[in-house]
Amino acid sequence: MTNDSLVNVGFSEKWVAREAGRELASRALAEMAGKPKFFIVYSTIHYAENGGFKELLDGIYEFLPKDVPLIGGTVTGLMIPQGCYSHGAAGMAVSYPNMDVSVCVGNNIKRDPTAAAKECAKKIKSDLSSSKFQNQFIFTFSAGTEILDVPPVGRTSVVRSELLAKTIMSSFSTSQYVLQKGSGREDDLLAALVAEIPNCKLLHGSAIDDVKMLRNYQFYNNTVLTNAVVCLGVKSDLNTAINFAHGAEPSISFEITKVSDDGRIIHEINNKPAAEELLRLINWQEGFFDEKLFTKRFPFFPLGLHVNGKFFIRPFVMILGDSILLMTKVEKGKAFIARINGGSMVSSVDDALAASKIGAPIFGLFTSCAIRFMALGREIYLERDVILKHLHSTPFLLGYCGGEAVYTPELGLGYLNESIGYAVFGSD
Amino acid sequence: MDIEKIQAVLDDLLKFEDVYACMVAKQGMEGVVPDKKKFNPKVLGIIETLQNTIDNEFQIIKQYTDYGLEEMSFRLQDFEVHLYVLPGSEIALIAISPSQANRGLVEVTLENARRKLIEIVKE
Numbered sequence: 001m002t003n004d005s006l007v008n009v010g011f012s013e014k015w016v017a018r019e020a021g022r023e024l025a026s027r028a029l030a031e032m033a034g035k036p037k038f039f040i041v042y043s044t045i046h047y048a049e050n051g052g053f054k055e056l057l058d059g060i061y062e063f064l065p066k067d068v069p070l071i072g073g074t075v076t077g078l079m080i081p082q083g084c085y086s087h088g089a090a091g092m093a094v095s096y097p098n099m100d101v102s103v104c105v106g107n108n109i110k111r112d113p114t115a116a117a118k119e120c121a122k123k124i125k126s127d128l129s130s131s132k133f134q135n136q137f138i139f140t141f142s143a144g145t146e147i148l149d150v151p152p153v154g155r156t157s158v159v160r161s162e163l164l165a166k167t168i169m170s171s172f173s174t175s176q177y178v179l180q181k182g183s184g185r186e187d188d189l190l191a192a193l194v195a196e197i198p199n200c201k202l203l204h205g206s207a208i209d210d211v212k213m214l215r216n217y218q219f220y221n222n223t224v225l226t227n228a229v230v231c232l233g234v235k236s237d238l239n240t241a242i243n244f245a246h247g248a249e250p251s252i253s254f255e256i257t258k259v260s261d262d263g264r265i266i267h268e269i270n271n272k273p274a275a276e277e278l279l280r281l282i283n284w285q286e287g288f289f290d291e292k293l294f295t296k297r298f299p300f301f302p303l304g305l306h307v308n309g310k311f312f313i314r315p316f317v318m319i320l321g322d323s324i325l326l327m328t329k330v331e332k333g334k335a336f337i338a339r340i341n342g343g344s345m346v347s348s349v350d351d352a353l354a355a356s357k358i359g360a361p362i363f364g365l366f367t368s369c370a371i372r373f374m375a376l377g378r379e380i381y382l383e384r385d386v387i388l389k390h391l392h393s394t395p396f397l398l399g400y401c402g403g404e405a406v407y408t409p410e411l412g413l414g415y416l417n418e419s420i421g422y423a424v425f426g427s428d
Numbered sequence: 429m430d431i432e433k434i435q436a437v438l439d440d441l442l443k444f445e446d447v448y449a450c451m452v453a454k455q456g457m458e459g460v461v462p463d464k465k466k467f468n469p470k471v472l473g474i475i476e477t478l479q480n481t482i483d484n485e486f487q488i489i490k491q492y493t494d495y496g497l498e499e500m501s502f503r504l505q506d507f508e509v510h511l512y513v514l515p516g517s518e519i520a521l522i523a524i525s526p527s528q529a530n531r532g533l534v535e536v537t538l539e540n541a542r543r544k545l546i547e548i549v550k551e
Contacts, residue, residue: 015443077536083543086536087444211530291528377535378499 005033006096007363007395009080013088017051020089021059028093029063036093037101038232039064040139040365041072041219042399043089045209053217053224056089061222064093069103071230073141073207073218075399076370077380081388084380086210086373092397094363096425099236102127105220106189106229109142110180113189116229121196124233131235136200137423139365140193142229144184144206144402145327147213147318148175157298158289158319160275165321169265180227183264186403187328187415189229194407200233201242201408203423205367208402211374216402238425241356244406246419247348248313248340250304252281256335263329265320273322281337289319299375302418304338305330313338313418315371327403327417340418345372346382349420353390359428364391366398368420373400383420391424429519431460433548438462441541446529448507449475452545455486455518471524474504478522489513489520503527510534512542514549521545 010028012020020043028039039060047056053074060070070091077086104123106116124138148171159165176182184206194202207216218225254277258268269277279286282301302313303326318325366387373380387396398420406421407413414421434452439462441450448468453459459482467475478485489497493513500511508529512521521542525534 013440015440077533083540084536085540086533210533296531373536374530374532377532378539380532380536381539 005031007092007094008032009090009092009395009397011080011082011085011088011090013085015046015050017047017053017055018059020047021056022062024089024091025060025063028091032093032095034095034097035065036068036095037099038103039068039070039091039093040232040397041070041089041091042075042078042397043072044077044085044087045074045215046087047089048215053219054222057219057222057224060091069101069232070221071103071139071141071219071232073230074209074216075205075401076208076211077373077400079366079380079384079387079398081393081396084384090397092363092365092395096236096238096362098133099234099238100128100131100133102233103220104231104233105225106231108180108227109189109229110176110182110185110227113185114192117189117192118196120229120231121193124231125197128233128235133235133237135236135238135240136197137234137236137240138193138197138200138202139232139423140190140202140204140229141218142184142186142189142204142206143218143227144186144208144216145213146181146215148181149214157291160289160319160321162321165323169320169323183327184403186405190405190407190413190415194413199409201240201423202406203242203365203367203421204405205399205401206403208370211370213402238362238427239359241358241424241426242406242408242411242422243352243356244414244416244419244421245348245352246313246340246416247344247346248302248304248311248338248418250311250336251339252337254281254335254337256330256332259330259332263331264326266324266326266330267322274324275319275322278324299371299418300340302338302340303330304336306334308412310414312414312416313340315417328415342376342379345376346379346386349383350386350389353386356424358424359426361391361394361424361426364394364396364422364424366396366420366422367401367404368398369404369416369418370400370402371418372420430548430551434460434545435462437541437544437548439466441523441537442466444537446525446534447537448524448526450521450523451475451479453482453520453522455483471507474507474509474524478509485511486518510538512538514542514546517549519545519549
């Protein structure tokens with residue numbers, strides 16, 4: 001039996017959802033030795049307008065046996081051994097025999113992520129309690145941050161009017177808890193989940209669209225969900241190498257001196273209005289706060305923070321008057337403008353994979369930030385070359401997400417942005 | 429060159445909302461241009477000018493081929509013109525996107541089209 005027959009990746013660039021689902025599933029299942037234990041799907045957002053995601057999933061289940069669990073969701077782009085894509089859908093079928101599997105879903109994560117996490121943890125623990133295998137892995141995929149498209153402002157990166165900015169900020173609470181539009185609250189969700197199952201290893205991705213951040217979807221079997229977390233729990237005899245990389249270094253240091261109650265808006269830096277002070281620190285002119293800010297400028301100047309001795313980066317999402325919106329919580333204290341470029345992004349993946357001891361790899365699952373896809377552009381193929389260098393012919397699936405995270409008891413929980421996280425499974 | 433296959437690649441490119449127009453140009457030849465009704469009307473003037481001046485652009489490209497020129501892009505009004513040269517040839521994929529488009533996504537889209545065209549030209 002070859003590795004390819006245990007794990008296989010299928011892909012389709014077809015535009016019609018049903019046809020794409022059928023093609024990717026038929027390709028993924030073509031050389032499988034047995035019925036898959038689970039199926040993971042990443043899809044770009046385009047199928048929302050080309051038949052819908054239900055059609056995509058129904059197309060997959062025309063080939064995939066109905067009792068095989070499927071989880072996944074929307075991503076900005078994807079990478080598989082065959083290439084990198086800004087349009088299409090890919091699925092990974094895993095039929096490794098020494099493995100028990102549980103899948104579950106938690107709802108309303110933007111309103112109450114802790115309750116959703118506890119619900120999922122309970123199901124995973126219950127389903128896998130009688131497994132004879134020791135190595136526990138959890139893959140979570142949840143609704144990522146969505147930004148309100150507020151008329152007349154629309155989806156914008158910069159609102160300098162203080163009055164309008166205050167109106168938008170004051171609507172966040174209603175938006176978050178009533179409409180469930182807003183932060184993905186992955187940090188809260190995952191903290192609650194690993195508190196319930198501390199002895200697992202975990203990889204997380206957050207659903208996103210084409211980086212407009214207006215909508216995203218999660219897949220659970222043949223059901224399309226929003227504002228949900230879908231989880232795959234696995235107990236097996238496989239070893240799992242988990243790690244992350246970003247390639248950023250601390251550059252300009254400063255103090256975050258005032259944040260919003262939920263920690264997702266920075267109001268003051270160095271006791272001065274945050275946006276003004278950011279401009280001064282980076283030595284930018286006011287004119288740099290334009291519509292290219294999020295897509296072309298901020299990716300290379302993220303916020304950097306040390307958490308539990310590790311350096312993490314957080315993209316600035318939006319300028320709101322004199323405040324700065326983030327996707328995740330921060331606390332008052334020392335922070336940095338981090339320095340990152342395309343070369344360091346790619347070489348960091350090389351370094352991380354080289355440091356991971358992966359004996360006889362069978363498959364790899366990756367989640368990476370959509371911002372990296374956006375920032376690297378066609379150079380994303382260099383990142384693929386690095387992964388191929390380390391994994392050779394091992395099947396892998398990488399989705400460019402709205403957020404990513406890793407957890408092991410040794411690493412702790414690392415909620416990531418603008419990074420790449422991975423779980424590589426090996427039999428040695 | 430299999431014109432039908434090239435046409436299919438270009439038609440596929442035009443399904444991306446941020447690809448307003450595209451064509452494959454060959455020095456001294458007409459090239460392959462999709463049905464212009466599929467182009468965003470905002471860029472029809474630009475694409476016509478590009479078609480008329482493409483031989484001049486190839487003169488520039490030739491000067492840099494030995495230095496590994498693969499890609500050129502420039503901004504015209506609110507649009508970005510991308511020109512991807514197929515290696516070892518006088519053939520280029522040309523596409524126009526809005527200047528505010530997510531450039532990274534557009535680049536990956538065009539790179540994949542370029543790779544498909546290289547395979548078609550090789551055949």
